[in-house]
Amino acid sequence: MKALAAGYARNVPGLDAHSLMLGLEGIGLEFMPMGDRDGAYDPEHKVILINSKVRPERQRFTLAHEISHALLLGDDDLLSDIHDVFEGERLEQVIETLCNVGAAAILMPEELVRDMIARFGETGxxxxxxxxxxxxxxxxxxxxxxxxxxxxxxxxxxxxxxxxxxxxxxxxxxxxxxxxxxxxxxxxxxxxxxxxxxxxxxxxxxxxxxxxxxxxxxxxxxxxxxxxxxxxxxxxxxxxxxxxxxxxxxxxxxxxxxxxx
The missing domain is CATH 3.30.450.130 (irre protein)
Known part of the structure; x- marks a missing residue:
């Protein structure tokens, strides 16, 4: 999942919301009030929904998370492997965890993380x-x-x-x-x-x-x-x-x- 998401991030022109969406052909992005939900990916209608009421940094992570959902659903081999091992509520938990992993890989590329460590050490x-x-x-x-x-x-x-x-x-x-x-x-x-x-x-x-x-x-x-x-x-x-x-x-x-x- 990390490799899939990192590869996606390398092939988009930037990490702002518009640039991140350019790699998902035919999928739209909408911001709207969503109550307690941060966001969702609707594969049937090909749209990512983001809660317009949450803080910007949360919106950005949620967008990367929902993009990861789209990437996961588009990878038949990975999706099949997950379904072979997990089911029910545990399956949903694993998918959410993997999409968080994907979001982190998109927003925090290895090069950026290593650069921060090189410049500031392994510190606060x-x-x-x-x-x-x-x-x-x-x-x-x-x-x-x-x-x-x-x-x-x-x-x-x-x-x-x-x-x-x-x-x-x-x-x-x-x-x-x-x-x-x-x-x-x-x-x-x-x-x-x-x-x-x-x-x-x-x-x-x-x-x-x-x-x-x-x-x-x-x-x-x-x-x-x-x-x-x-x-x-x-x-x-x-x-x-x-x-x-x-x-x-x-x-x-x-x-x-x-x-x-």
Whole structure:
């Protein structure tokens, strides 16, 4: 699916909405209010529908996702292989996952990802720049960047959200929104993990400046795994973070395939 989508992206003149559609002969594009749905591909009427009410970066990823649906439906061999292995609800889940893979391959070509790593290292800064250059959310960019990361690095997107304290009162807390890890790291941070007030990530939020320091990964259990931290804030009060684990510290707290992650 990744190769199919990447090949499609190489053969269109650009990655704006108009250019992306040029590779789909006879298929139209319409924007309209769609309630809770981000978009859809209607193969019968040959049209891609995008929710006009969602934010632009979400529209763009949804368009790439629906293009991937069209590409998948046009590849009889791949479609047949999927139907041979999966069925029912699991089949639908797999197709949606594959189309997310395709969307990432379209919007974040390998050349772009490797260029960001070459320029900014395997850091929170690279995550922020990839998100900006590809015009996708930091959460979307995180998984693609992690895939190409060679070192023992954990990535996280952190933001302030309300969490209930011991008395059940909602209070603003800086915490992990989403996390992912390089292939060499077996574990990731659980969403909702709070960031201590004296951690470099919290200092980056408070000052609005990039923070880089030898610190630790703050696991929910209280364990502090030594790591070199690069925290890069953006104007929306979201912090893009990398935790480069020290040699011999490649084990974390929670398996990536934990169903509760």
């Amino acid at each position: 800064r690279a995550l922020a720049e990839l998100s900006k250059r590809a015009d996708v959310s930091a959460s979307t960019a995180l998984y693609t960047l992690a895939e190409y990361t060679q070192g023992p690095v954990l990535y996280a997107v952190c933001a302030v959200a309300k969490q209930e304290d011991d008395e059940g009162i909602p209070r603003p807390v800086l915490s992990v929104r989403v996390s992912g890890a390089a292939p060499s790291v077996k574990y990731a941070l659980r969403p909702g993990t709070p960031i201590p007030d004296d951690h470099p990530v919290a200092l980056a939020l408070d000052t609005g400046f990039q923070m880089e320091a030898d610190s630790y990964v703050p696991f929910p259990s209280g364990r502090k795994m030594p790591a070199h931290v690069v925290a890069y804030p953006n104007k929306y009060r979201v912090i893009n973070v990398s935790f480069a684990l020290q040699k011999g510290e490649i084990q974390g707290e929670m398996p990536k395939d934990d169903p509760d992650k």
